[in-house]
Amino acid sequence: xxxxxxxxxxxxxxxxxxxxxxxxxxxxxxxxxxxxxxxxxxxxxxxxxxxxxxxxxxxxxxxxxxxxxxxxxxxxxxxxxxxxxxxxxxxxxxxxxxxxxxxxxxxxxxxxxxxxxxxxxxxxxxxxxxxxxxxxxxxxxxxxxxxxxxxxxxxxxxxxxxxxxxxxxxxxxxxxxxxxxxxxxxxxxxxxxxxxxxxxxxxxxxxxxxxxxxxxxxxxxxxxxxxxxxxxxxxxxxxxxxxxxxxxxxxxxxxxxxxxxxxxxxxxxxxxxxxxxxxxxxxxxxxxxxxxxxxx
Numbered sequence: 001x002x003x004x005x006x007x008x009x010x011x012x013x014x015x016x017x018x019x020x021x022x023x024x025x026x027x028x029x030x031x032x033x034x035x036x037x038x039x040x041x042x043x044x045x046x047x048x049x050x051x052x053x054x055x056x057x058x059x060x061x062x063x064x065x066x067x068x069x070x071x072x073x074x075x076x077x078x079x080x081x082x083x084x085x086x087x088x089x090x091x092x093x094x095x096x097x098x099x100x101x102x103x104x105x106x107x108x109x110x111x112x113x114x115x116x117x118x119x120x121x122x123x124x125x126x127x128x129x130x131x132x133x134x135x136x137x138x139x140x141x142x143x144x145x146x147x148x149x150x151x152x153x154x155x156x157x158x159x160x161x162x163x164x165x166x167x168x169x170x171x172x173x174x175x176x177x178x179x180x181x182x183x184x185x186x187x188x189x190x191x192x193x194x195x196x197x198x199x200x201x202x203x204x205x206x207x208x209x210x211x212x213x214x215x216x217x218x219x220x221x222x223x224x225x226x227x228x229x230x231x232x233x234x235x236x237x238x239x240x241x242x243x244x245x246x247x248x249x250x251x252x253x254x255x256x257x258x259x260x261x262x263x264x265x266x267x268x269x270x271x272x273x274x275x276x277x278x279x280x281x282x283x284x285x286x287x288x289x290x291x292x293x294x295x296x
Contacts, residue, residue: 054277055188060154061147063187063275064168064177072097075105075135082135083117086110093165093180095142096135101175106139107165113138144169147176155184187275204243210286213272216244216279223284231265244279247271254279262287 072095073085086094092111097104116134143166145154154166158181168177204214204226214223223243224231232240233249240246247269248254251261254274261269268287273280 051277052188056150056152058151058187059147060145060149060151060166060168060179061177063151063183064147064179065183066177067101067175070095070101070175070178072101072104073108073135074099077135079116079134082108082113086113095165095167095175095178096139097175102173104142104144104167104175105136107142108135108138109140112140142167145179146171151179151184151187154179155181158184187277212284214243214282214284216242216247216274216282218243220246227284229265231263243282247279247282 071085071089071091073082075096075098077085093107093109095101095104096106096108116138141163143154143157143161143163145157145166145168147168147170158164158166164181166179167175168179170176203218204212204223206212206226212223212226220232220240220243223246230237231246236249240249247261250263250269251259254277255261255271257271257274259271261271263269266287268285270283270285271279271281272283
């Protein structure tokens with residue numbers, strides 16, 4: 001993360017993610033450490049309570065992975081390709097389907113795939129020489145739920161059935177998305193990174209093509225220093241601390257993942273990652289020039 005530029009707008013100096021902590025610890029007595037620790041514990045507990053309350057109003061489609069981002073495997077995929085798909089995706093479970101995602105058959109667990117591989121039980125050849133991947137023998141049942149279902153109800157149902165994955169079905173019977181138990185837990189307690197999650201660089205990074213990517217929690221003055229200009233609207237200068245706060249202010253709402261927000265100062269902001277409660281990561285690039293007027 002780049003150090004704070006002395007030329008960054010003065011109104012926000014000392015603010016950002018750590019500013020409140022510095023103000024909290026600024027001029028305390030020798031008992032300040034214990035007092036601050038208590039305050040931090042109460043603050044964290046309060047946030048968790050707030051998130052748990054907000055979770056009660058979420059629907060399944062608020063937390064699901066959309067259809068376009070589902071990693072799944074077709075039932076007739078050769079066994080070696082199934083293994084490679086698991087290694088590439090680094091998921092523990094994948095939906096299996098016949099021909100299209102609108103005909104889901106269930107879920108296959110990586111443990112079952114590698115158990116079959118370890119025992120040497122190779123798939124038998126079908127008539128015509130095609131190999132049977134054996135996925136139907138490894139298939140586990142999945143939950144099928146509507147997008148309108150309350151996320152809290154799905155969490156209870158997953159716990160009761162000891163199921164870790166649910167497929168979201170639309171009103172016509174097609175597959176709309178996918179929800180995992182981890183998705184639901186993260187909606188309550190926040191992001192949970194495991195050993196397979198790629199670490200996202202914090203702060204603001206400039207790519208070789210002059211495009212910037214930023215953690216939404218990065219201080220706004222860091223992005224302003226990178227671009228060499230003020231970004232916050234004058235009437236909101238004292239209200240916006242982070243890059244995510246700027247994006248929400250410009251959009252007038254919390255945009256969804258994949259949305260592109262036109263910024264008045266000649267930039268486009270693409271939301272790379274977000275959930276119903278917050279923006280997580282964005283890409284900032286110069287807006288394309290306006291289309292040239294037609295020539296008679």
